[in-house]
Amino acid sequence: MTGLVQFFAIPFGLGMIVIGAGIGIGKLAAAAADGIARQPNAADKITGAVNLPLFLLEGVAILGEVFALLVLFLGK
Amino acid sequence: MMSVQEIAHQAEHTAAEAGQKFDASKVIIEHVSNAPEHPLIHLPRIFGIDFSVTKHVFMLWLVAVLVFVVVVWVVRRYLRQDRLVPSGFMNALEFVVEFVRDEIVQPNVGRKWVNTWTPLVLTFFVFILCANGIGLIPIFDVVGLLDHYVLHTAEDSFVKHMIHGGTTATANFNVTAALATVTFGAIIVAGTLAHGFVKHWKNLVPHGMAWPIYIILIPIEILGMFVRPFALTMRLAANMTGGHIAILAILSFVFLFAELFGRAMAGIGVGLVVSVPLAVGISALEIIVVLIQAYVFTLLTAVFIGMAIHVHH
Numbered sequence: 482m483t484g485l486v487q488f489f490a491i492p493f494g495l496g497m498i499v500i501g502a503g504i505g506i507g508k509l510a511a512a513a514a515d516g517i518a519r520q521p522n523a524a525d526k527i528t529g530a531v532n533l534p535l536f537l538l539e540g541v542a543i544l545g546e547v548f549a550l551l552v553l554f555l556g557k
Numbered sequence: 558m559m560s561v562q563e564i565a566h567q568a569e570h571t572a573a574e575a576g577q578k579f580d581a582s583k584v585i586i587e588h589v590s591n592a593p594e595h596p597l598i599h600l601p602r603i604f605g606i607d608f609s610v611t612k613h614v615f616m617l618w619l620v621a622v623l624v625f626v627v628v629v630w631v632v633r634r635y636l637r638q639d640r641l642v643p644s645g646f647m648n649a650l651e652f653v654v655e656f657v658r659d660e661i662v663q664p665n666v667g668r669k670w671v672n673t674w675t676p677l678v679l680t681f682f683v684f685i686l687c688a689n690g691i692g693l694i695p696i697f698d699v700v701g702l703l704d705h706y707v708l709h710t711a712e713d714s715f716v717k718h719m720i721h722g723g724t725t726a727t728a729n730f731n732v733t734a735a736l737a738t739v740t741f742g743a744i745i746v747a748g749t750l751a752h753g754f755v756k757h758w759k760n761l762v763p764h765g766m767a768w769p770i771y772i773i774l775i776p777i778e779i780l781g782m783f784v785r786p787f788a789l790t791m792r793l794a795a796n797m798t799g800g801h802i803a804i805l806a807i808l809s810f811v812f813l814f815a816e817l818f819g820r821a822m823a824g825i826g827v828g829l830v831v832s833v834p835l836a837v838g839i840s841a842l843e844i845i846v847v848l849i850q851a852y853v854f855t856l857l858t859a860v861f862i863g864m865a866i867h868v869h870h
Contacts, residue, residue, distance in 0.1 A: 529664075533860060536853045540788040543795045 487553060494549045502542035509535055579816050581809035589801055591729055612697075616726040620688045628683070657682050661856050665863035670751070674862055677743060681736065682855040685727055689797060689847040692725025693840070727850075728797035730790060737786035740858045744785075748865035760868045785861055789854060796850050800843040807835045 513531045517524045591613045598610040628650065635647045643651055657679045663671045726732050748757030761778045762771060810832045815824025 532856070536792075536857060537788075539853075540792050543792050544788055547791050547795055 491549050491553050494552075495546065498542050498545040498549070501545075502538060505538045506535065509538070579809075579812040581806065581813060584809065585802055585805045588805055589728065589798055612724070613726050613729040613732060616688070616691070616724055617732060620684065620691055620726055623691075624683055624687050653683065654679060657855065661852075661859050665856075665859040666747075666866060667863065670747070670862075670866055673750070674743070674747065674859070677739075678855050678859050678862075681739075681858060682851055685736070685793070685854055686847070686851040688727045688732075689725065689851060692728060692797060692801075693843055693847060695724065697724050725797045725801065727793055728801065730794045733790045733794040736793070736854070737789040740789060740861065741782075741786040743858065744782075744861050744865045747862040751866040752868075757865065760865075785857075789857060793850055793854055796846055800839065800846060803839050804836050804843075807832050807839065 509531055513527050516527045520527075591611050627646075631646050631650055635643055638644075654675075658671060658675045661682070662675045662678050666674050727736075745757065748760060751757075752760060761782070762774050766774075808828075811824040811828040813824075814827040815821050817823070
């Protein structure tokens with residue numbers, strides 16, 4: 482059981498976290514690049530608006546990672 | 558941090574069983590952890606809390622003293638000169654102060670409260686930036702090298718204790734938890750100053766809804782109150798630890814491959830072709846991460862304080 486958690490569940494969870502965060506950050510970056518391409522002089526405002534959701538998203542990803550590692554360390 | 562200590566102990570046991578074999582996890586954990594079993598200064602336990610000065614505590618004091626001395630010295634020198642135009646390091650300091658005030662605090666907190674909250678956010682920014690930046694410099698590893706080849710100090714000297722463990726104070730979850738606790742308090746104080754004590758707590762949930770919604774909403778908002786500083790804690794500490802782990806893991810390839818093939822040349826070849834270029838790349842990335850994480854922590858602090866002041870419901 483421990484081996485299953487260690488060698489399957491935790492890497493699987495970490496992979497899911499990466500997929501989720503990757504989709505989120507990718508959509509954000511794509512929309513920001515699109516916006517800047519259409520309106521180059523609004524680049525500063527767009528960057529500012531993108532920053533906050535980006536950091537919150539990153540926070541969720543890191544929380545998931547920390548909990549996955551906690552399961553690994555405490556599950557022994 | 559109990560889990561890390563246990564892992565460190567387990568890693569030591571397995572390394573002792575395997576003889577002199579290179580153990581990457583032991584090296585990494587020893588570098589990253591606080592190494593409470595090798596304190597720099599032994600102090601007695603008071604109320605069950607170990608007050609010994611460990612690596613991260615030492616780094617924390619070093620950073621605090623450095624920031625305090627440098628900033629006070631520069632500002633005093635500026636105040637003593639007879640013209641208003643800043644010179645030298647004061648220019649950089651003014652740039653940082655104006656950046657934090659105009660780019661981080663004012664857009665989130667608003668013009669009315671900007672002078673109340675800039676000092677706190679500025680302190681966070683300068684302290685976290687210096688702690689992160691000093692963590693990038695391998696001070697203790699250089700000290701260890703110097704000790705090994707030049708100084709030859711005794712087995713339990715101050716220097717020998719110094720070369721166990723990591724060097725970034727903000728990579729310790731306890732340090733960032735303390736910083737986030739200050740943010741937690743600041744959010745409540747900001748709401749109380751702007752709206753009064755009772756109104757601040759009422760502002761946490763939107764007004765004028767059917768009462769069954771509040772049964773779900775109030776626990777969620779209370780949970781959210783604690784999750785925000787927790788996310789701040791984890792983000793900063795995990796980012797700072799992650800860089801160290803990545804660099805060490807990549808540099809471990811040198812020893813792992815040398816052991817795998819039984820000759821030193823294999824390790825040196827892997828080191829020259831893969832490890833050193835990748836480690837240089839990650840170090841360059843870490844310089845950006847250091848700046849971004851200091852910015853993120855202060856920005857989110859300002860955003861949360863602003864959310865307590867300007868309630869959107």
